Amino acid sequence: MIRVTTVPVKTYLAKSKIPGTHYVINPYVGCPHKCLYCYAEFMRKFSAHQEPWGDFLDVKLCSTPLHPSQLFHQHVMLSSVTDPYNPFEKKYEITRNILKQLVHCQAYVSVLTKSALVVRDIDLLKKLPNCNVTFSFSTADEKVRELIEPGTSSTEEKINALKELQQSCIPTAIMAAPLLPGISDWKEIVERTASHVGSFLFDSLNMRATFQRKLMDFIDVHFPHLLPLYNEIYLQGKRTYWYKMQEEIETYAKEHNLDMEVFFGKESAFSFAPAESENPIPPNVPDMGPTQPQLF
Numbered sequence: 001m002i003r004v005t006t007v008p009v010k011t012y013l014a015k016s017k018i019p020g021t022h023y024v025i026n027p028y029v030g031c032p033h034k035c036l037y038c039y040a041e042f043m044r045k046f047s048a049h050q051e052p053w054g055d056f057l058d059v060k061l062c063s064t065p066l067h068p069s070q071l072f073h074q075h076v077m078l079s080s081v082t083d084p085y086n087p088f089e090k091k092y093e094i095t096r097n098i099l100k101q102l103v104h105c106q107a108y109v110s111v112l113t114k115s116a117l118v119v120r121d122i123d124l125l126k127k128l129p130n131c132n133v134t135f136s137f138s139t140a141d142e143k144v145r146e147l148i149e150p151g152t153s154s155t156e157e158k159i160n161a162l163k164e165l166q167q168s169c170i171p172t173a174i175m176a177a178p179l180l181p182g183i184s185d186w187k188e189i190v191e192r193t194a195s196h197v198g199s200f201l202f203d204s205l206n207m208r209a210t211f212q213r214k215l216m217d218f219i220d221v222h223f224p225h226l227l228p229l230y231n232e233i234y235l236q237g238k239r240t241y242w243y244k245m246q247e248e249i250e251t252y253a254k255e256h257n258l259d260m261e262v263f264f265g266k267e268s269a270f271s272f273a274p275a276e277s278e279n280p281i282p283p284n285v286p287d288m289g290p291t292q293p294q295l296f
């Protein structure tokens with residue numbers, strides 16, 4: 001059950017520390033996609049929620065319009081600490097309304113999502129200059145996806161969405177991340193999507209304290225044979241596994257003439273540090289008090 005609340009905000013924009021990105025917009029606080037390895041859980045400290053991450057969603061409402069004088073040809077990312085196309089976007093259309101404003105501003109927009117709902121907004125994405133959509137895949141195995149990213153679109157839905165975006169001439173990419181040792185099959189992700197995307201980025205699982213216990217319990221239950229590998233990588237700090245995988249990916253990329261970048265151990269555009277100005281719920285904004293939470 002997800003607790004959904006509408007909250008007033010003064011602005012949707014947050015200045016970005018992500019290289020090549022001027023601003024990020026996170027239309028929601030929280031994310032019902034509930035990925036086991038979610039790096040965005042730190043956002044709880046900006047909200048008063050006691051529920052576990054994934055069990056609440058704040059829908060941001062902002063009456064201040066985005067302005068071309070600030071955003072014309074500026075790089076804007078949707079989103080860094082939530083998925084702009086979580087299932088509640090179908091009802092609230094916050095992302096869609098933001099995109100309409102970004103079209104007016106003629107901003108350069110990068111969308112990052114795990115949801116096929118993005119195709120609903122192809123009409124707007126086509127009107128943006130330099131727009132691109134990146135789909136994040138940590139696995140192409142449907143059984144594994146259901147376990148580790150239960151709220152996301154299925155692998156097939158995402159692949160169909162990639163096809164639709166491609167047919168609409170919207171550049172697409174795959175962020176194969178985070179790759180989970182012994183579980184994520186990077187080659188399967190590439191082989192199933194390569195004909196619909198322009199480029200690939202790869203990143204390894206960065207074990208964060210916020211989800212370490214949850215993830216290791218999951219490995220213990222579902223993949224106990226991998227415990228020694230996880231201990232080797234994350235307790236002993238050995239990187240042999242990633243060196244070998246990086247070599248395999250780079251060799252494959254050369255052989256297949258694919259545009260690929262491997263970020264293992266490096267800061268990538270997707271190693272999201274929270275934006276300094278990210279304070280999603282400013283208090284005391286007049287005329288737009290929070291509605292009663294709705295339970296779904």
Ligand code: SF4
Nearest residue numbers: 031033034035038082
């Ligand atoms: S889609 Fe992104 S923000 Fe949402 S739970 Fe998964 S990792 Fe976190």
